[in-house]
Amino acid sequence: MYSSVSDETLFEIARILGGEEGVTIIDIIKNADEITVEEIAEQTEIQINSVRRILYRFYSHSLVTSRRFRDKDTGWFIFQWRLQPKLIDAYVTGMKQKILKKLRSRVQYELDHEFYHCGVPTCPRVTFEDAMDTVFNCPVCGESLKPVDNEAYIDFLEGKIGEIEGELEA
Ligand SMILES: [Zn+2]
Numbered sequence: 001m002y003s004s005v006s007d008e009t010l011f012e013i014a015r016i017l018g019g020e021e022g023v024t025i026i027d028i029i030k031n032a033d034e035i036t037v038e039e040i041a042e043q044t045e046i047q048i049n050s051v052r053r054i055l056y057r058f059y060s061h062s063l064v065t066s067r068r069f070r071d072k073d074t075g076w077f078i079f080q081w082r083l084q085p086k087l088i089d090a091y092v093t094g095m096k097q098k099i100l101k102k103l104r105s106r107v108q109y110e111l112d113h114e115f116y117h118c119g120v121p122t123c124p125r126v127t128f129e130d131a132m133d134t135v136f137n138c139p140v141c142g143e144s145l146k147p148v149d150n151e152a153y154i155d156f157l158e159g160k161i162g163e164i165e166g167e168l169e170a
Contacts (some may be wrong), residue, residue, distance in 0.1 A: 017061055018054035021046050025054055026083075027156035029064060034080035053080055055081060062091055093168065102166050107157045 007030075015027035024044050029035055037055065041048040058064040065084040068077050069100045114128040118138035126139060127149055 010088065013061075013063060013088070013091065014058070014150055015064070016115055017057045022051060022054050022058070026052060026058070026063070027039060032082075034067065034082050036078060036080060040081075063088055080091055095163050096168055100168070102160060103161050103164070107154060107161070109149050110154050110157065115148040117148045117151055118143035 006112060010030065014022040016022075018025065018143075019035065025040055028040055028043055031041075031100060037051050040046070040055075041051045055066075056062060059066065062084055064081050066079045066081050068079055070076070071078050073137070077152070084118050115125045116128065116131040116136065117123065117125045118141055120141050120143065123138050123140045123143075126134075126145065129137070131145050134145075137143065138145055
């Protein structure tokens, strides 16, 4: 039904948007063709107002879609909810592209700067420019600053970038 999005990704998004209840609800919707708020509440034993609140959050993030029709007996409108397959793809892709952009600018920052650190784990790394200002003493603890090799960190970031680029091409 929703081609390239794994259950894991779907649940991850549902958890971000709706917590554990969100995961329970998306699981029910995934396994139903179409389902009403009342049916979801009944099957999950989650309060109907919570179901509605989470569904609208899913809806505003294009995770689900709804179809409205009029009940023949009562004349009231009933909403049927279902997964929005293509837009989930778009949402996930958009999220990955955002992460990719951040990682790339992070790598550029690491490549463009020299870093210094005093060796105390709780103290921050400082750039060469900032280290100059404090005459190569840690701005927090005052210990002398030593150059930091950030090659391993750059390797790590580039590895992550490669991973996400691979996923986006898949
Ligand atoms: Zn320090």
